[in-house]
Amino acid sequence: MQENFKFIILVIFIDIIILFISEILLKKYLKRKILFPKTRMIKGAGVTNDDLDINNSVFLHMTDGIIAFDRDGKVILINPAAKNMMNISQKNSTFEEIFGKLNINLEKIIYLENWTNTEERIQIEDRFINAYFAPFKKENDKTVGVIAVLQDITEHVKLDNMRKEFIADVSHELKTPITSIMGYADTLLEEEYDKETQSKFLSVIASEARRMAKLVTDLLTLSKNDSNTNIVRKEQFDLGELVKKCQDKLAIEIKRKNHNVNCFVTADVPPVYADKDDIERVVLNILTNSIKYTKEGGEIKIYVGFVYNDAYIKIFDNGIGIPEEHLNRIFERFYRVDKARSREMGGTGLGLSIAKDLLDRNGGSIDIKSQVGKGTEVVIKVPTKATEN
Secondary structure (H helix, E strand, O other), rough: OHHHHHHHHHHHHHHHHHHHHHHHHOOOOOHHHOOOOOHHHHHHHHOOHHHHHHHHHHHHHHOOOEEEOOOOOOOEEEOOHHHHHHHOOOOOHHHHHHOOOOOOOHHHHOOOOOOOOEEEEEEEEEEEEEEEEEEEOOOOOOOEEEEEEEEOOOHHHHHHHHHHHHHHHHHHHHHHHHHHHHHHHHHHHHOOOOOOOOHHHHHHHHHHHHHHHHHHHHHHHHHHHHOOOOOOOOEEEEEHHHHHHHHOOOOOHHHHOOOOOEEEEEOOOOEEEHHHHHHHHHHHHHHHHHOOOOOOOOOOEEEEEEOOOEEEEEEEOOOOOHHHHHHHHOOOOOOOOHHHHHOOOOOOOOOOOOEEEEEEEOEEEEEEEEEEEOEEEEEEEEHHHHHHH
């Protein structure tokens, strides 16, 4: 009996030694075959230990995350990118602890012969990660572990969501005027009305048609800017004169709301170098917004000056202002602070987005500061000829 017991102890001891040696060999295998291969081709090319150190450095500084697990799901190798993406601490050392919330089965990856790899999208707080899982094998086709490759796709997801939102917004913006036009047109066709009623209905139809045409024009402008098919024709011109010209173009709207608008131009502002039509459109857009969103009898001040290599236009108004939580989104397409008010005033939600695009194309910039009930300050910068040399 005692001899049998000794024999069992010996067998267990031998199994432990074999398991320990297997773990060491597995780690060496992963380092040699999976992460830092040193094949005959590499040897023939004269690769040295320094080259392997470079490979190790690349592994540590990769932007994609890499995690290697053994057959039992224990982490064998992991790089810093993976730790950051998955918020992995020292306590997370197994497949289950790291990917337990996903419907990914380690045994399925290892043991199913016809199963090769899978892809899962993971959301961790405000980040999105694509995780690719694949088994790795020895020369005898025996699976010895699983590799997980992680890619941060947060920006791709945001862009895709913006695209979907953009399509929905365009559909909605076109549907509203089309519905109005069809409604009033059908009403006119069904019955005879007096000239006053006909004129009223036709006025609504014309207004909605103009709104739809403006929306289509704005969309075409954005499309051309995105595809770089709009040619930027830069020239030298006087920014102060252009701003005063824009003010004159909006004189009727300014008078209608009884605004007090003053423009001050510093004497030493050099000529700017940009597409004149682009800059005029930007100034008209910002001034129109100031006029729209400032109550009757309001005050608008315009300053044209020069600092460093940029000429600038500062437009101040004492209008209704923009809540602080909206300021970081006002340049997004179709984004409105008050959708009902914007539509009522004929806005498309694309004006500021177009303004930013036009200034980007001309090497300029736009910045907006605002306080609810106190007003808004817009700073437009336009490069001078000196910055183009």
